[in-house]
Amino acid sequence: MIEIENVRKSFGPLEVLKGIDLTVQNGEVLTVIGGSGSGKSTLLTCINGLEPIDSGRILIDGTEVHAKGTDLNKLRRKVGIVFQQWNAFPHLTVLENVTLAPRKVLGMARAQAEEIAVRQLNHVGLGDKLKTYPGRLSGGQQQRMAIARALAMSPRYMLFDEVTSALDPQLVGEVLDTLKMLAQEGMTMILVTHEMAFARDVSDRVAFFHQGVMAEIGPPAHIFGDPQHPETRKFLSSSRQ
């Protein structure tokens, strides 16, 4: 379970998160939508401790992420994150990209790490690209590799930060299909996305962020079918055009 309690976060004079309260249950798929600068991506990087917060707290299975004594490296094994820019490691093959963390963080033997990596890469449809360097892959393939890389750590939670935003339109589908598959397998996920149809389709709940505040949250049918907050209505009508 991920519990977010009254989290505030500023970059200089700009307050990007103005007291966020949110709980994500195990097995839940939560999508976060909102305009740029609404704080949704920042929230994800705060959840796995890549960004510090100013006040409030975030608990993952009861462990406070930003507490002094928290071993973030250990905590991050539970929480996978995939970014808008997929950040493939260019000097490693696809297989090595995926085995790096299991080997160096979990101390797995090469054979065991490769077995897991091959399974994850097959899962995302890259089983035939093991020895390829990321530079030879399309954006969509690199993004699926990044997903496999995160999954190879067997995380309990997955965070997806606009993972299709930097892709060519014709490559978006293959990545969304991968996400959908994960959702159906019961992975607990928080997705920040601009793909409204997809959000409507896979989410258990949808949260709408506006200027650092969670303006509205509810089942997709409510948020998309009968939004209560005027900003939600405005955002949805503009993104439908």
Place this chain on the structure above:
Amino acid sequence: MFNYTFQWKQAMARLPQMLDGALVTMQIALLSMLLGILLAVVLTMFRLSGIRVLAGFTKTWVEIARNTPALFQIYMAHFGVASLGIYLNPFLSLLVGITFNNAGYLAENFRGALKAIPDTQTRAARSLGLGAVGAFRHVVLPQMLRISFLPMTNQMVWAILMTSLGVTVGMNTDLYGVTQDLNALTFRTFELFAIAAVIFYVITKVITLGARLIAARLFRY
């Protein structure tokens, strides 16, 4: 106009001795390069550490190495430290001097290379649970060395050429030192130094070409 009789045969008879010297030259250059790379990596980590004293140490090292003559650096490694009561033999002095120079230049090259690696690489590595050192070692360092590979080749060539400065601290077993001693014995000045120059040229050329082959094999991405 010329009152000089070339005696190539006499000079060529000394070739085996000069080739022995060339081996010593390569040995010093190679050692100074390996040590220089290691030190430059440490200096780079100091710079990235965010600890002001360590970053300042790196900065000072780089400033001195790049902005003073290599001759001064080698001289200091011999006579400078000798006046402090530390005696290094000519071989060690030369090695220390060139290593100091290499480390300074390479640290600066590494700095440039690091700028070419996006911060998001470290971020992605950290998000997978790697610590700061692990992320540097497995993700940043290999890319940094890849980007700096050609500058490193240049520095290796420069290290070979810098060994000629060893004569100023009494080095006489390297290519340049051997040549100078032979010159004092035989006075075949032009011939001996011409041969030495050709040997220097061949060594540096082999290094450059070899580096290209290694790069092609090593960096297939």
